[in-house]
Amino acid sequence: VLRSLQLSPQNSLFFPCPPLVALWGGELTRAVFLLLLLLLCANGLSGARVFGAVQSILVLCLHLPTYVTLLHALGWAAEEEMWGWHSWERMFQGYLVMMVSWIYWTQYVQSLLVSLSLSVSSVWRPRSSKQEPKKKATSPLRRLMSFMRPHFGCFLAVMLLVGLSSFCEMAVPMYTGQVTEWIQNKGTPDAFTEAITIIAIMTAVSAVMEFIGDLMYIVTMSNVHSTVQGDVFQAVLKQEIAFFDRTPTGDLVSRITTDTNIMSEALSERLSLLMWYTFRMLFVFFFMVKQSWKLSLLTSMGLPVIWVLPKFTAHLRERISVKIQDALAKANQVATETFSCIKTVKSFANEDGETKRYERCMEDLYALNKIEAAAYAGTTSANSMTTLIMKVSILYYGSMLVTRGTVSSGELVSFILYELQFASALDALMHSYPEVKKAVGGSEKIFEYLERKPQIPPEGTLAPKSLKGYVQFQNVKFAYSSDIDNVILKGVTLEMKPGQITALVGLNRSGKSTCVKLLERFYQPQGGQILLDGEPLDSYKDAYLRQKISVVSQDCALFARSVRENIKYGCPDVSDEDMYRAARLASAHNFIMGLSKGYDTDAGEKGGQLSGGQKQRIAIARALIRQPTILVLDNATSDLDSENEQQVYQALLSERVNNCSVLLISTKMSVVERADHIIVLHDGVVEAEGRHHQLLESSQLYAQLVKKEMQ
Ligand SMILES: Nc1ncnc2c1ncn2[C@@H]1O[C@H](COP(=O)(O)OP(=O)(O)OP(=O)(O)O)[C@@H](O)[C@H]1O
Numbered sequence: 001v002l003r004s005l006q007l008s009p010q011n012s013l014f015f016p017c018p019p020l021v022a023l024w025g026g027e028l029t030r031a032v033f034l035l036l037l038l039l040l041c042a043n044g045l046s047g048a049r050v051f052g053a054v055q056s057i058l059v060l061c062l063h064l065p066t067y068v069t070l071l072h073a074l075g076w077a078a079e080e081e082m083w084g085w086h087s088w089e090r091m092f093q094g095y096l097v098m099m100v101s102w103i104y105w106t107q108y109v110q111s112l113l114v115s116l117s118l119s120v121s122s123v124w125r126p127r128s129s130k131q132e133p134k135k136k137a138t139s140p141l142r143r144l145m146s147f148m149r150p151h152f153g154c155f156l157a158v159m160l161l162v163g164l165s166s167f168c169e170m171a172v173p174m175y176t177g178q179v180t181e182w183i184q185n186k187g188t189p190d191a192f193t194e195a196i197t198i199i200a201i202m203t204a205v206s207a208v209m210e211f212i213g214d215l216m217y218i219v220t221m222s223n224v225h226s227t228v229q230g231d232v233f234q235a236v237l238k239q240e241i242a243f244f245d246r247t248p249t250g251d252l253v254s255r256i257t258t259d260t261n262i263m264s265e266a267l268s269e270r271l272s273l274l275m276w277y278t279f280r281m282l283f284v285f286f287f288m289v290k291q292s293w294k295l296s297l298l299t300s301m302g303l304p305v306i307w308v309l310p311k312f313t314a315h316l317r318e319r320i321s322v323k324i325q326d327a328l329a330k331a332n333q334v335a336t337e338t339f340s341c342i343k344t345v346k347s348f349a350n351e352d353g354e355t356k357r358y359e360r361c362m363e364d365l366y367a368l369n370k371i372e373a374a375a376y377a378g379t380t381s382a383n384s385m386t387t388l389i390m391k392v393s394i395l396y397y398g399s400m401l402v403t404r405g406t407v408s409s410g411e412l413v414s415f416i417l418y419e420l421q422f423a424s425a426l427d428a429l430m431h432s433y434p435e436v437k438k439a440v441g442g443s444e445k446i447f448e449y450l451e452r453k454p455q456i457p458p459e460g461t462l463a464p465k466s467l468k469g470y471v472q473f474q475n476v477k478f479a480y481s482s483d484i485d486n487v488i489l490k491g492v493t494l495e496m497k498p499g500q501i502t503a504l505v506g507l508n509r510s511g512k513s514t515c516v517k518l519l520e521r522f523y524q525p526q527g528g529q530i531l532l533d534g535e536p537l538d539s540y541k542d543a544y545l546r547q548k549i550s551v552v553s554q555d556c557a558l559f560a561r562s563v564r565e566n567i568k569y570g571c572p573d574v575s576d577e578d579m580y581r582a583a584r585l586a587s588a589h590n591f592i593m594g595l596s597k598g599y600d601t602d603a604g605e606k607g608g609q610l611s612g613g614q615k616q617r618i619a620i621a622r623a624l625i626r627q628p629t630i631l632v633l634d635n636a637t638s639d640l641d642s643e644n645e646q647q648v649y650q651a652l653l654s655e656r657v658n659n660c661s662v663l664l665i666s667t668k669m670s671v672v673e674r675a676d677h678i679i680v681l682h683d684g685v686v687e688a689e690g691r692h693h694q695l696l697e698s699s700q701l702y703a704q705l706v707k708k709e710m711q
Pocket residue numbers: 245480481488506507508509510511512513514515
């Protein structure tokens with residue numbers, strides 16, 4: 001309606017009041033009218049939406065009068081803006097400003113206000129003493145930053161260098177504009193030489209700073225990478241055994257190697273780009289405002305539209321990245337499992353089956369990669385489109401300003417050069433931002449491991465100088481899972497006296513090894529307690545227990561290192577004499593000396609270069625070298641022939657190493673019968689106990705076991 005009145009200085013008789021008042025009056029009326037309309041239609045809209053609409057109406061109606069008043073107050077010419085408000089150009093501008101402000105509001109200001117109000121309320125809200133403090137989920141980025149904190153000085157220096165280099169680089173277009181004006185106006189040669197010299201110096205300084213900054217950054221980031229990888233490895237090692245029972249090895253390896261690599265590669269490359277281009281953008285913007293604030297305003301209006309896009313796609317890519325890494329871990333697991341069971345795979349001729357399984361994982365990965373590629377391509381083309389539109393708008397508006405004489409042609413040249421830099425910086429930022437987000441997304445699982453607290457009670461503090469080795473199980477109950485039908489120990493009460501050989505016998509799967517695992521504190525009993533020298537097992541230090549209790553089990557694993565390193569595993573400072581003594585006690589010295597390189601012979605992966613019996617004797621030597629107070633032999637000689645087995649037990653049991661307590665678990669009753677005390681385990685409880693000849697009479701099960709072996 002107002003437009004149809006064709007308001008202009010010529011027909012201002014419609015508004016006898018001053019034009020500024022008329023402008024405010026008109027726009028306020030429009031605002032009131034639109035607000036009333038909103039009130040009528042707001043039924044059912046949420047508070048946030050109504051608030052957003054009110055904000056949009058106020059921006060739409062009041063931005064022009066505010067702008068004109070500001071120009072007026074600064075004493076700048078505001079005539080054109082004051083009278084031109086009804087034109088199509090101004091109307092289009094009004095809606096454009098409103099849209100931009102709406103994007104700013106919904107995407108940036110609102111979330112900023114929410115986080116501000118949250119932090120203020122968390123400071124001011126009195127926390128009742130009864131209230132449990134909520135566990136704050138730390139963002140992966142913040143957790144990553146904690147790794148960078150020790151290198152704060154380096155990062156500060158890099159920032160300074162980046163800042164300096166960007167400033168020098170970004171000052172060049174300004175002097176290029178001066179050179180253009182010099183050519184146009186045929187200026188003095190001195191001015192030209194001066195501008196060119198400054199350009200050359202600025203470029204050289206920028207290049208040197210960039211080189212030093214890059215070098216420092218890459219070195220620091222590789223340091224951060226090693227720390228993260230080392231810490232993840234350590235954190236995983238600290239987990240309880242049940243965690244390893246649940247988590248496939250391939251998964252763990254994938255997290256420690258692949259995931260940390262992806263994260264650090266993306267971070268070292270992309271984060272550096274993000275930093276460089278942020279600085280560049282800041283300086284470019286500074287110089288752009290210096291050239292023409294009006295053109296800069298136009299440029300910044302396009303910014304939120306360009307920023308919103310990567311925000312959405314970054315979120316999408318972050319989610320896909322987590323899925324991709326899960327799929328990769330799954331594929332790794334399949335490969336690890338196949339290669340570690342290669343003999344089974346081959347003997348069942350299931351190579352094709354395993355290949356198909358691996359291919360299925362690859363297909364899943366391929367599907368996810370396609371989605372990621374589509375998200376990437378979509379972002380790139382949308383970004384190019386928006387930057388192109390921005391460039392055209394700037395050229396159009398810039399040429400109008402040159403025609404009006406508001407900016408010189410040199411300034412426009414500089415501005416366009418800056419705008420190009422700005423666009424490329426923005427483009428790089430938009431590519432780097434999702435990549436950094438992707439890396440951060442991928443790092444979530446890594447931090448999950450890093451922050452996971454082992455689900456075992458904290459270790460105790462006891463580490464007495466002398467330990468007798470008196471073990472008591474008092475009504476111990478245990479199950480590996482929460483399934484009540486699967487209770488392994490239903491109330492085991494037993495004793496291991498110091499210096500004695502105690503044997504634990506029973507049918508297969510009766511829970512003998514489980515008792516050992518509980519004694520090693522690998523799992524926690526769900527009922528009853530285990531005492532060592534009268535003190536609860538949990539009150540001892542972990543390292544102390546590992547030193548005092550040595551276990552040799554049937555599936556003793558050796559490492560792909562020399563025999564010497566395997567025997568000295570965990571105590572590398574022990575003398576060679578002690579190593580030979582332990583090896584002799586384990587009846588291993590003679591065969592080791594017969595190996596091609598003696599104690600320096602490589603055992604191969606999992607001890608694959610040695611026979612089962614040789615591996616077991618090395619494992620016994622490894623246990624004895626610590627001079628334990630309690631020695632547990634859990635089917636430790638199952639792979640030895642009877643002659644060698646007798647030899648080992650003769651040495652171990654008759655010499656009674658360091659007078660230590662021995663817990664013997666064996667199916668060979670001829671060995672068991674030599675024990676001082678024999679415990680028969682059946683159906684999760686101790687069925688009988690005593691010496692060999694007593695049990696033959698008192699325990700049917702024991703008599704059966706002896707009979708079975710004799711048969
Ligand atoms: N890590 C585990 N997770 C779940 N169940 C387990 C685990 N280790 C052992 N079990 C189960 O606990 C039961 C007791 O096993 P355990 O090895 O203690 O018996 P055992 O008497 O030593 O048997 P064997 O004489 O055959 O070595 C078995 O049914 C076994 O399958």
